Amino acid sequence: MGYVPVKGGTQAIAASIKRLTYERLKGEEILEINTILATMGSMVDQVMSESSLYSPELAALAIKQGEGSMEEAVFLMRAHRSTLPRHYYSEAVEAETMLVERRISASFKDIPGGQLLGATYDYTHRLLDFRLLEESAETNRGWLQDYQDSLPMIQAGQEVVYFPKVVDYLRQEGLFETYQPDNTRPTDVTKQSLQFPTTRSARLQVLTRGQTGAVTSFGYASLRGYGQVHPTVGEVRVGKMPIYTVQPNEMDQEPEDQFYIGEIRITEVESFVPVTVKNDENEDELEFEIGYGVCYGKNETKAIAMSILDQCLEHPNSNFPTHDEEFVLLHIDSVESTGFISHLKLPHYVTFQSKLDSIRQVKKGVQKVES
Amino acid sequence: MRANMHFAFFDEGSKKEIRRATLKAVAIPGYQVPFASREMPIARGWGTGGLQLTLSLIGKMDVLKVIDQGADESVNAVSIKKLVQETTGVQITDQTKDADLIQSRHRIPETPLTKDQILVLQVPMPEPLRPVEAREYMTKRMHSEDDYSGAWLMLFEQIVKYGRTATAADHPVYVNGRYVMAPSPIPRFDNPKMHLSEALILLGAGREKKIYAVPPYTTVESLAFEDYPFAVESFEGQECQLCGSAHVFLDEVIDQKTGKTVYQCNDTSYCMEQLNSREKAEVESNYA
Numbered sequence: 001m002g003y004v005p006v007k008g009g010t011q012a013i014a015a016s017i018k019r020l021t022y023e024r025l026k027g028e029e030i031l032e033i034n035t036i037l038a039t040m041g042s043m044v045d046q047v048m049s050e051s052s053l054y055s056p057e058l059a060a061l062a063i064k065q066g067e068g069s070m071e072e073a074v075f076l077m078r079a080h081r082s083t084l085p086r087h088y089y090s091e092a093v094e095a096e097t098m099l100v101e102r103r104i105s106a107s108f109k110d111i112p113g114g115q116l117l118g119a120t121y122d123y124t125h126r127l128l129d130f131r132l133l134e135e136s137a138e139t140n141r142g143w144l145q146d147y148q149d150s151l152p153m154i155q156a157g158q159e160v161v162y163f164p165k166v167v168d169y170l171r172q173e174g175l176f177e178t179y180q181p182d183n184t185r186p187t188d189v190t191k192q193s194l195q196f197p198t199t200r201s202a203r204l205q206v207l208t209r210g211q212t213g214a215v216t217s218f219g220y221a222s223l224r225g226y227g228q229v230h231p232t233v234g235e236v237r238v239g240k241m242p243i244y245t246v247q248p249n250e251m252d253q254e255p256e257d258q259f260y261i262g263e264i265r266i267t268e269v270e271s272f273v274p275v276t277v278k279n280d281e282n283e284d285e286l287e288f289e290i291g292y293g294v295c296y297g298k299n300e301t302k303a304i305a306m307s308i309l310d311q312c313l314e315h316p317n318s319n320f321p322t323h324d325e326e327f328v329l330l331h332i333d334s335v336e337s338t339g340f341i342s343h344l345k346l347p348h349y350v351t352f353q354s355k356l357d358s359i360r361q362v363k364k365g366v367q368k369v370e371s
Numbered sequence: 372m373r374a375n376m377h378f379a380f381f382d383e384g385s386k387k388e389i390r391r392a393t394l395k396a397v398a399i400p401g402y403q404v405p406f407a408s409r410e411m412p413i414a415r416g417w418g419t420g421g422l423q424l425t426l427s428l429i430g431k432m433d434v435l436k437v438i439d440q441g442a443d444e445s446v447n448a449v450s451i452k453k454l455v456q457e458t459t460g461v462q463i464t465d466q467t468k469d470a471d472l473i474q475s476r477h478r479i480p481e482t483p484l485t486k487d488q489i490l491v492l493q494v495p496m497p498e499p500l501r502p503v504e505a506r507e508y509m510t511k512r513m514h515s516e517d518d519y520s521g522a523w524l525m526l527f528e529q530i531v532k533y534g535r536t537a538t539a540a541d542h543p544v545y546v547n548g549r550y551v552m553a554p555s556p557i558p559r560f561d562n563p564k565m566h567l568s569e570a571l572i573l574l575g576a577g578r579e580k581k582i583y584a585v586p587p588y589t590t591v592e593s594l595a596f597e598d599y600p601f602a603v604e605s606f607e608g609q610e611c612q613l614c615g616s617a618h619v620f621l622d623e624v625i626d627q628k629t630g631k632t633v634y635q636c637n638d639t640s641y642c643m644e645q646l647n648s649r650e651k652a653e654v655e656s657n658y659a
Contacts, residue, residue, distance in 0.1 A: 108623075109440075109622055109624060110624045110625060110627070112625060112627065117446070122417075123446055123447070123449070123450040125412040125413060125450070125453070126411075126412040126414075127412050169625065224496075224501070224505075225502070225504075225505035226505045284532040284533060285533070286533065286537060320505075
């Protein structure tokens with residue numbers, strides 16, 4: 001008899017996978033990768049962010065293969081990521097050089113450079129738009145034409161002007177401390193396992209790879225009362241960042257020797273958090289600190305939540321789980337958490353049998369005492 | 372698959388339910404009445420509590436004003452106005468005195484409100500004891516036992532640490548001598564406007580599912596110690612660069628040309644009104 005489940009297992013798996021394919025094909029519709037890329041931008045961004053792999057095409061493929069399941073898509077991407085060699089690290093990017101498509105501040109009305117609303121769902125009313133039931137390529141083309149016609153002609157300038165950071169204005173006032181850039185080589189969490197207490201670079205990496213929902217929930221918990229960070233968003237910016245690398249074997253590395261290898265779209269958040277600091281006379285004083293959040297693509301909620309958690313973890317506090325780096329960092333990873341939760345579906349016949357045995361033994365003992 | 376829109380978005384049953392919670396809130400000043408907060412077409416935390424109050428109260432003849440951070444033209448105020456108008460067709464105004472229903476985020480208008488007006492405040496954090504106790508079960512019990520030592524202790528600790536109370540907006544208040552209430556994140560500057568207000572003030576927290584109220588002519592006292600009295604934000608020596616008003620809540624703005632910090636009225640409709648009345652006075656004096 002012992003042989004049968006093993007054999008049956010092989011056949012059952014084959015049949016199950018066949019059935020899975022059937023479920024995807026039975027509607028007799030084909031979702032093109034280009035359709036996903038063109039119309040499911042948010043999902044593509046989230047998959048890239050959680051899988052730490054910037055490739056819209058592969059993310060779209062993963063979404064198609066995973067039938068829209070985020071955890072499955074991220075899983076596929078992470079597994080693929082393991083097959084890729086890491087040839088080199090990019091140069092540190094300065095977020096000031098972002099080509100900004102959206103930039104808002106919730107702290108100041110008139111920020112230097114101005115607010116740029118860009119494209120956002122924030123002010124749409126979440127009412128189902130039944131017109132989308134009968135959308136046609138033709139009417140869409142008409143809409144696009146009208147939109148383009150209504151845009152004023154803009155003459156391109158000769159030089160690129162960057163948006164200044166909101167925080168620079170407050171730095172001048174002495175409300176924020178000015179730090180020297182920390183150019184120590186960051187920990188690479190994909191090459192080393194986390195050791196506690198960890199470094200800020202490692203923390204930020206784990207946070208930015210974190211599952212969107214988990215990062216959001218933990219950030220929310222801190223905000224609501226199970227934590228002590230309630231920030232004001234200093235600046236949210238979405239845009240494209242140029243990425244440069246240098247020849248790793250070059251001895252003297254000059255900025256002009258850097259190679260431009262392309263651009264990535266990111267969301268960057270700087271939150272302002274009031275904290276208590278000691279001044280020179282050892283008195284408590286209030287000062288602002290920055291909570292930092294950044295992630296691939298456009299995902300403002302995640303980046304803001306990350307900025308909250310960054311501050312929480314900078315200030316450990318045993319009263320609150322969101323201030324505990326082991327609690328936060330070890331639980332927000334999509335592949336790790338969904339993997340271990342779903343392992344509960346695997347057979348646990350042996351462990352359960354021994355649990356049953358001990359519970360029966362204990363119960364027997366109790367009855368004996370009663371009678 | 373398609374559905375027609377109801378007047379004021381909600382079905383009548385939902386509106387009635389919210390109004391019942393509102394009545395209870397008015398009957399017990401400052402007490403947080405739980406209600407079955409609905410999912411709204413705008414995001415939780417963007418004013419859904421206020422919006423639910425507004426939609427449950429509004430009638431065809433009402434005139435609505437919506438403020439966000441003192442401005443009628445602020446993005447979220449515009450969005451909320453658009454939603455209410457699309458679902459009700461009511462008249463919208465910027466003038467505080469013309470409105471009978473005013474929904475606001477973070478401000479009470481500078482123009483005094485009257486007994487014919489209702490002010491609806493959007494509340495993100497309705498629980499004044501949350502900073503001292505994370506558990507809802509415990510804070511509810513503390514309210515019932517009139518145990519506000521935590522709130523007092525918070526102020527006391529600030530005095531010990533910083534030499535003064537260091538609350539920002541949302542400085543807790545005692546309502547009708549019984550409940551300690553979060554006045555919604557209005558600046559301390561606006562707290563005194565709640566005291567013996569002629570207008571009914573309703574506060575709605577959509578995400579936290581609470582409605583509470585300050586009925587007209589109710590005492591509202593900001594928590595403070597005798598030797599460390601309550602103080603509002605100071606704009607001493609500053610006035611609005613546009614209309615010249617002093618003794619109003621001012622915004623700090625950076626002049627892009629000179630790089631200097633200048634001030635202007637936070638309440639944009641009040642500022643406009645001041646400018647208009649000054650112009651009118653000028654015109655009249657010229658004719659005379």
